[in-house]
Amino acid sequence: xxxxxxxxxxxxxxxxxxxxxxxxxxxxxxxxxxxxxxxxxxxxxxxxxxxxxxxxxxxxxxxxxxxxxxxxxxxxxxxxxxxxxxxxxxxxxxxxxxxxxxxxxxxxxxxxxxxxxxxxxxxxxxxxxxxxxxxxxxxxxxxxxxxxxxxxxxxxxxxxxxxxxxxxxxxxxxxxxxxxxxxxxxxxxxxxxxxxxxxxxxxxxxxxxxxxxxxxxxxxxxxxxxxxxxxxxxxxxxxxxxxxxxxxxxxxxxxxxxxxxxxxxxxxxxxxxxxxxxxxxxxxxxxxxxxxxxxxxxxxxxxxxxxxxxxxxxxxxxxxxxxxxxxxxxxxxxxxxxxxxxxxxxxxxxxxxxxxxxxxxxxxxxxxxxxxxxxxxxxxxxxxxxxxxxxxxxxxxxxxxxxxxxxxxxxxxxxx
Amino acid sequence: xxxxxxxxxxxxxxxxxxxxxxxxxxxxxxxxxxxxxxxxxxxxxxxxxxxxxxxxxxxxxxxxxxxxxxxxxxxxxxxxxxxxxxxxxxxxxxxxxxxxxxxxxxxxxxxxxxxxxxxxxxxxxxxxxxxxxxxxxxxxxxxxxxxxxxxxxxxxxxxxxxxxxxxxxxxxxxxxxxxxxxxxxxxxxxxxxxxxxxxxxxxxxxxxxxxxxxxxxxxxxxxxxxxxxxxxxxxxxxxxxxxxxxxxxxxxxxxxxxxxxxxxxxxxxxxxxxxxxxxxxxxxxxxxxxxxxxxxxxxxxxxxxxxxxxxxxxxxxxxxxxxxxxxxxxxxxxxxxxxxxxxxxxxxxxxxxxxxxxxxxxxxxxxxxxxxxxxxxxxxxxxxxxxxxxxxxxxxxxxxxxxxxxxxxxxxxxxx
Numbered sequence: 001x002x003x004x005x006x007x008x009x010x011x012x013x014x015x016x017x018x019x020x021x022x023x024x025x026x027x028x029x030x031x032x033x034x035x036x037x038x039x040x041x042x043x044x045x046x047x048x049x050x051x052x053x054x055x056x057x058x059x060x061x062x063x064x065x066x067x068x069x070x071x072x073x074x075x076x077x078x079x080x081x082x083x084x085x086x087x088x089x090x091x092x093x094x095x096x097x098x099x100x101x102x103x104x105x106x107x108x109x110x111x112x113x114x115x116x117x118x119x120x121x122x123x124x125x126x127x128x129x130x131x132x133x134x135x136x137x138x139x140x141x142x143x144x145x146x147x148x149x150x151x152x153x154x155x156x157x158x159x160x161x162x163x164x165x166x167x168x169x170x171x172x173x174x175x176x177x178x179x180x181x182x183x184x185x186x187x188x189x190x191x192x193x194x195x196x197x198x199x200x201x202x203x204x205x206x207x208x209x210x211x212x213x214x215x216x217x218x219x220x221x222x223x224x225x226x227x228x229x230x231x232x233x234x235x236x237x238x239x240x241x242x243x244x245x246x247x248x249x250x251x252x253x254x255x256x257x258x259x260x261x262x263x264x265x266x267x268x269x270x271x272x273x274x275x276x277x278x279x280x281x282x283x284x285x286x287x288x289x290x291x292x293x294x295x296x297x298x299x300x301x302x303x304x305x306x307x308x309x310x311x312x313x314x315x316x317x318x319x320x321x322x323x324x325x326x327x328x329x330x331x332x333x334x335x336x337x338x339x340x341x342x343x344x345x346x347x348x349x350x351x352x353x354x355x356x357x358x359x360x361x362x363x364x365x366x367x368x369x370x371x372x373x374x375x376x377x378x379x380x381x382x383x384x385x386x387x388x389x390x391x392x393x394x395x396x397x398x399x400x401x402x403x404x405x406x407x408x409x410x411x412x413x414x415x416x
Numbered sequence: 417x418x419x420x421x422x423x424x425x426x427x428x429x430x431x432x433x434x435x436x437x438x439x440x441x442x443x444x445x446x447x448x449x450x451x452x453x454x455x456x457x458x459x460x461x462x463x464x465x466x467x468x469x470x471x472x473x474x475x476x477x478x479x480x481x482x483x484x485x486x487x488x489x490x491x492x493x494x495x496x497x498x499x500x501x502x503x504x505x506x507x508x509x510x511x512x513x514x515x516x517x518x519x520x521x522x523x524x525x526x527x528x529x530x531x532x533x534x535x536x537x538x539x540x541x542x543x544x545x546x547x548x549x550x551x552x553x554x555x556x557x558x559x560x561x562x563x564x565x566x567x568x569x570x571x572x573x574x575x576x577x578x579x580x581x582x583x584x585x586x587x588x589x590x591x592x593x594x595x596x597x598x599x600x601x602x603x604x605x606x607x608x609x610x611x612x613x614x615x616x617x618x619x620x621x622x623x624x625x626x627x628x629x630x631x632x633x634x635x636x637x638x639x640x641x642x643x644x645x646x647x648x649x650x651x652x653x654x655x656x657x658x659x660x661x662x663x664x665x666x667x668x669x670x671x672x673x674x675x676x677x678x679x680x681x682x683x684x685x686x687x688x689x690x691x692x693x694x695x696x697x698x699x700x701x702x703x704x705x706x707x708x709x710x711x712x713x714x715x716x717x718x719x720x721x722x723x724x725x726x727x728x729x730x731x732x733x734x735x736x737x738x739x740x741x742x743x744x745x746x747x748x749x750x751x752x753x754x755x756x757x758x759x760x761x762x763x764x765x766x767x768x769x770x771x772x773x774x775x776x777x778x779x780x781x782x783x784x785x786x787x788x789x790x791x792x793x794x795x796x797x798x799x800x801x802x803x804x805x806x807x808x809x810x811x812x813x814x815x816x817x818x819x820x821x822x823x824x825x826x827x828x829x830x831x832x
Contacts, residue, residue: 199650216649220695232684232707233632233776234615235800237674244685248667255661258653268648269660270695277687279636279705279743289695291648327695360649384646384655 012399015109023097032094037132043175062179065147066131081189086128096391103194106402121413137162145367148183191368200384209354210378211343216293217300217332226321229284244283246318333366336373346407428815431525439513448510453548459591478595481563482547497605502544512807519610522818537829553578561780564599607784616800625770626794627759632709633716633748642737645700660699662734711774749782752789762823
């Protein structure tokens with residue numbers, strides 16, 4: 001008899017209540033929900049989580065970068081590599097309730113359900129809350145998982161100075177979450193992260209489950225175009241070297257490329273500045289950022305190259321000077337096909353429609369994919385809204401996602 | 417015998433020296449030339465000008481808005497309408513030496529030359545320095561001439577609050593230039609303004625003289641595009657409502673229209689702002705200004721209408737909301753054909769090549785055109801640079817322009 005046939009389900013009420021309860025920590029003076037990494041508010045959230053972990057008998061470990069692990073060791077599985085579930089509980093400023101927290105609390109809920117139902121796992125099952133996924137107070141984002149996966153030195157990262165002038169290591173000490181375990185001390189058999197989509201696809205399509213098979217590569221660059229400031233009235237069009245016009249041409253070019261990519265590439269110009277920024281002066285300088293994403297490494301490189309070629313051409317046609325500075329580059333991540341299939345299968349067995357999809361946002365899972373087979377499960381975000389108090393996922397979808405996670409864990413840690 | 421046959425010429429050395437000397441007033445603490453209207457620096461410039469006017473025996477009159485007039489009355493011409501020459505001596509911040517001052521000092525030089533040579537004018541000849549042409553400290557620009565031409569109430573304008581919180585009327589009192597004459601007290605027979613081009617056309621074409629036959633109409637508007645802020649990674653292209661992209665489309669559309677206008681229309685987007693202005697967030701708001709110019713009233717209206725139509729279309733295709741707020745509107749001005757022809761003829765008789773041209777910038781002449789036959793004479797600006805310490809016109813061109821002005825005045829005030 002396989003465990004799946006038990007038709008276990010998580011305790012919906014308990015999960016929903018805990019999402020609400022954790023959501024009440026970190027309300028700031030304006031009654032906005034803000035739990036920046038290693039702040040007092042973060043401490044309050046962490047304390048609550050650790051209390052819940054201990055209540056159910058998990059072994060709680062904190063590593064040097066402050067990542068929290070609640071581990072359920074069975075009597076005979078201690079030497080096996082654990083199944084790890086998780087996400088993060090830090091937030092952006094004025095955040096919603098679900099981003100990150102949903103994955104952590106569902107992981108905890110899955111473990112509680114399995115324990116209560118007498119499930120005997122072949123491996124330990126751990127739930128992780130990674131430090132500073134949002135990267136608001138300390139850069140970079142996805143910090144805790146990146147350090148955990150060996151992508152950054154823990155000593156370097158502890159010295160990070162925050163936007164408020166604080167040092168991360170000192171703040172972790174202060175709030176009592178500077179642990180002693182070396183990051184990476186648990187090497188998982190698999191990592192599964194349940195998360196709200198933070199995009200509109202599942203909501204628009206009316207699907208409850210996304211089986212996330214990959215995560216877009218991200219390329220950020222800052223482009224600076226130098227033209228010549230001149231009088232808006234006295235300078236004939238053919239004598240203009242208009243940095244602002246050249247910037248506009250780049251923005252429309254990027255959209256045309258994205259349209260031609262068949263939904264694979266997305267491109268965003270989110271910031272822009274003109275100088276001297278006067279109504280009647282042709283801009284001498286335009287500075288803007290480009291955010292390019294594609295789930296395929298080669299395609300992402302092709303997009304970067306196409307943009308570089310276009311900028312070269314544009315510099316000639318508009319008689320401007322263009323420079324480009326790389327800001328951030330994360331290669332695309334392909335998740336583990338076996339786990340992705342398990343997610344699809346679990347959804348199907350529960351009568352939940354799913355689709356394979358790409359994560360457009362970065363997640364701790366993209367770092368954990370460096371060290372073990374990894375995948376993600378998405379549930380719909382109403383209107384795709386996230387990082388906003390309006391962030392919302394229907395209870396039924398939250399429950400469905402957690403049950404799919406439960407089933408996948410049963411299959412990975414079950415006795416067959 | 418006509419006066420022209422005397423082959424008078426201005427005193428080049430005196431004119432050039434005075435441009436230098438006036439240029440030395442108003443050097444600020446950073447050694448930058450800044451004579452904002454009704455400031456201490458402006459007073460220093462005014463005092464110097466008035467001293468020069470009095471030295472040559474002109475009657476100096478100040479009107480209530482601070483415009484300065486130096487009037488040469490002949491023994492028998494006092495009842496005739498005067499020929500008025502002039503421009504302004506206030507400057508932008510960190511200005512060049514020529515903008516405005518060249519026209520005022522050349523007007524004074526023409527009168528001095530005529531007096532010295534025993535020319536007997538049939539009409540009074542006046543030189544005017546209009547208050548606050550630049551509009552940097554107090555808005556709007558071309559203020560003194562606009563009030564003089566009856567376009568604004570002097571009482572209203574004297575109450576204008578400056579960027580530094582001062583009140584124009586009080587500042588004029590303080591520097592001793594709150595006169596008692598009502599603006600408009602002299603109704604000219606003709607007004608001629610000699611000015612540097614502030615654009616590149618004469619310099620590029622190697623021509624010393626521009627016979628300015630009209631002045632572009634100016635339409636400024638502020639356009640606000642409202643889209644939806646969304647995650648740059650998780651929002652598929654076809655679900656985006658990207659205010660920044662829509663703004664870029666407007667900018668390239670305006671350039672395409674300008675290119676199609678055969679050099680008549682110029683369009684400039686000089687300022688822009690995105691909100692929230694984050695690398696990985698699709699802009700929810702884009703605000704930018706449009707500066708549209710065309711010397712033909714109907715064509716300018718057509719350009720405005722075409723833009724309005726395009727914005728309506730764009731709002732549909734990009735699913736954004738677009739609003740447009742008019743900021744400034746000056747209709748085009750057509751100068752007096754008789755004077756323009758006199759300018760061309762005078763240039764030709766001196767062996768100076770000239771071309772008919774349009775003023776792209778605003779000038780006091782555009783206001784004076786409301787009250788009397790008016791025209792302008794342009795001389796080249798090297799590389800079209802103005803409002804900048806690098807503003808430069810060759811001495812030979814300065815002299816040529818002043819001599820053409822002299823000849824035109826002789827024809828208009830001569831005994832035939």
